[in-house]
Amino acid sequence: MIRFILNNQTIETELPKGFTVLDFVRYRKNLKGTKIGCREGDCGACTVLVGELIDKKVKYRTQTSCLMPLANAAGKHIVTIEGINKENGELTEVQQALVDESGTQCGFCTVGFVMSLTNFCLDETPKTNEMAVSAIDGNICRCTGYKSIERAAMKLCDKSEPSAVADGLSCAIEKEIVPEYFKDINFRLKVMSEPAALNRSLQQTVPTRFVSGGTDLYVQRPEVMVHAEAESLFDNTELRFIKESDDFVELGASVVVTDLLESEVFNRLFPNLYKHLKLVSSTPIRNMATLAGNFVNASPIGDMTAWFLALNAQIELSKPPASADGRTAQTRNIALKDFYLGYKQLAKSDDEFISKIRFRKNFTNFNFEKVCKRTYLDIASVNTAISLRSEPPASAGGSSVITKAHVSAGGVAPIPLYLRKTSEFLRGREISQETIAEAHEIIQTEIAPISDVRGAENYKRLLLRQLFTAHFVELFNIKP
Numbered sequence: 001m002i003r004f005i006l007n008n009q010t011i012e013t014e015l016p017k018g019f020t021v022l023d024f025v026r027y028r029k030n031l032k033g034t035k036i037g038c039r040e041g042d043c044g045a046c047t048v049l050v051g052e053l054i055d056k057k058v059k060y061r062t063q064t065s066c067l068m069p070l071a072n073a074a075g076k077h078i079v080t081i082e083g084i085n086k087e088n089g090e091l092t093e094v095q096q097a098l099v100d101e102s103g104t105q106c107g108f109c110t111v112g113f114v115m116s117l118t119n120f121c122l123d124e125t126p127k128t129n130e131m132a133v134s135a136i137d138g139n140i141c142r143c144t145g146y147k148s149i150e151r152a153a154m155k156l157c158d159k160s161e162p163s164a165v166a167d168g169l170s171c172a173i174e175k176e177i178v179p180e181y182f183k184d185i186n187f188r189l190k191v192m193s194e195p196a197a198l199n200r201s202l203q204q205t206v207p208t209r210f211v212s213g214g215t216d217l218y219v220q221r222p223e224v225m226v227h228a229e230a231e232s233l234f235d236n237t238e239l240r241f242i243k244e245s246d247d248f249v250e251l252g253a254s255v256v257v258t259d260l261l262e263s264e265v266f267n268r269l270f271p272n273l274y275k276h277l278k279l280v281s282s283t284p285i286r287n288m289a290t291l292a293g294n295f296v297n298a299s300p301i302g303d304m305t306a307w308f309l310a311l312n313a314q315i316e317l318s319k320p321p322a323s324a325d326g327r328t329a330q331t332r333n334i335a336l337k338d339f340y341l342g343y344k345q346l347a348k349s350d351d352e353f354i355s356k357i358r359f360r361k362n363f364t365n366f367n368f369e370k371v372c373k374r375t376y377l378d379i380a381s382v383n384t385a386i387s388l389r390s391e392p393p394a395s396a397g398g399s400s401v402i403t404k405a406h407v408s409a410g411g412v413a414p415i416p417l418y419l420r421k422t423s424e425f426l427r428g429r430e431i432s433q434e435t436i437a438e439a440h441e442i443i444q445t446e447i448a449p450i451s452d453v454r455g456a457e458n459y460k461r462l463l464l465r466q467l468f469t470a471h472f473v474e475l476f477n478i479k480p
């Protein structure tokens with residue numbers, strides 16, 4: 001039994017946990033406002049709000065319902081356009097802004113934009129024009145043109161700044177951006193009995209296969225996933241944390257990219273976090289995409305995989321016992337760089353899942369570079385990340401020696417690549433043009449790109465060369 005709140009209605013359903021939220025709202029609840037476009041997470045026509053109790057408050061995020069299994073709706077508030085429309089037929093401020101700025105023509109995409117912008121108003125992030133436009137980075141419109149939609153988004157900035165006393169949700173209720181019934185959702189989620197997917201102890205699960213955010217699985221195998229007996233790890237609270245100690249940062253495997261963006265620890269350790277993570281998918285996908293999902297998908301161009309390879313991260317693999325006999329899960333640790341054995345071949349058994357990720361904080365500099373066919377909402381042609389420790393710590397133009405180095409590269413081999421020889425070479429070298437030039441030669445011996453739709457072999461070799469140089473331009477202002 002899966003239980004959640006859909007708009008203002010409590011839902012209890014025995015449907016398969018792999019059934020998508022999109023098909024549930026449209027075909028089981030006849031809520032046809034949510035549209036079907038690509039069914040691959042790209043267009044945003046199916047965007048819904050997902051409210052979850054976090055630290056006693058309901059926090060809303062957008063998700064693409066086409067990739068969201070019902071299991072991941074358990075214990076949450078799912079909101080479609082019908083759940084925010086005013087009963088008297090008037091438009092909400094968000095809808096009115098789109099009308100005023102001529103932000104809609106055929107209307108097919110409009111519901112998705114309204115949901116994303118409504119979430120922007122609910123959210124407590126700064127209400128800048130940049131953030132307003134970012135909020136719709138997962139929505140595609142094929143006929144209106146984006147300038148009018150962007151104007152509508154920016155218009156909401158002035159209107160949705162939370163007051164000093166009220167939080168984002170209270171403000172949005174007061175301004176009728178969302179209806180009054182949102183006030184009771186906190187209480188209703190609290191009293192709703194614990195859903196199966198939530199708080200389930202890892203020791204009691206014997207999964208045949210795992211699903212987390214579903215953003216890879218539901219694109220690759222949508223039909224199979226509906227009836228797959230997959231264990232959802234997305235809401236397991238034991239897998240959703242970010243902890244810092246003196247030397248390490250430890251994360252639960254189900255941390256999503258947005259959690260990193262909102263983490264104080266990550267913002268402190270990675271000063272360009274927003275700039276870099278903006279290059280990863282779109283807002284709704286970042287709200288769903290887990291780190292473990294990215295690692296296990298084993299795409300050679302996985303962005304978070306490149307990121308954590310360059311942190312020389314360790315992963316913890318857990319294996320639940322075959323029966324719920326109270327024994328603790330069996331665990332073992334492995335370096336992420338040793339996890340990839342060949343194309344989509346992993347150093348793990350089918351019943352092992354990633355439970356934790358850990359990396360040392362002993363770097364002084366970190367950079368991430370990604371080139372795609374288009375800047376946003378695209379997968380990489382080539383990506384790379386680097387973490388360095390330089391002594392004395394190098395600021396722009398300073399002369400320092402690299403004492404620790406880890407470099408990764410994606411899109412240049414059948415697996416996400418940790419550049420072992422290059423990393424080794426950099427240790428003990430001065431940060432200089434000569435070091436970069438010598439490292440280039442070593443990199444070329446470590447990679448084996450193939451020509452495909454993302455570029456010819458030689459182009460990818462050249463691209464990685466340029467991106468590796470870009471690390472040093474960004475970090476130390478060393479010009480090539």
Ligand SMILES: Cc1cc2nc3c(=O)[nH]c(=O)nc-3n(C[C@H](O)[C@H](O)[C@H](O)COP(=O)(O)OP(=O)(O)OC[C@H]3O[C@@H](n4cnc5c(N)ncnc54)[C@H](O)[C@@H]3O)c2cc1C
Nearest residue numbers: 041212213214215216217281289290292293294303353354
């Ligand atoms: C529109 C769109 C844009 C995207 N853009 C990007 C992008 O820019 N960069 C990028 O890197 N990726 C991108 N992706 C891919 C995807 O979002 C990421 O790979 C994401 O991190 C996958 O995580 P998930 O939780 O959704 O994985 P799922 O789909 O839930 O799972 C993926 C795989 O991981 C396994 N798995 C999940 N959790 C665990 C676990 N804890 N232990 C063991 N196995 C596990 C599953 O069994 C499955 O094999 C995009 C996807 C879409 C749909």
Ligand code: FES
Nearest residue numbers: 037038039044066
């Ligand atoms: S239908 Fe296109 S993102 Fe879901």
Ligand code: FES
Nearest residue numbers: 105106107141142
């Ligand atoms: S208004 Fe037609 S697709 Fe956006």
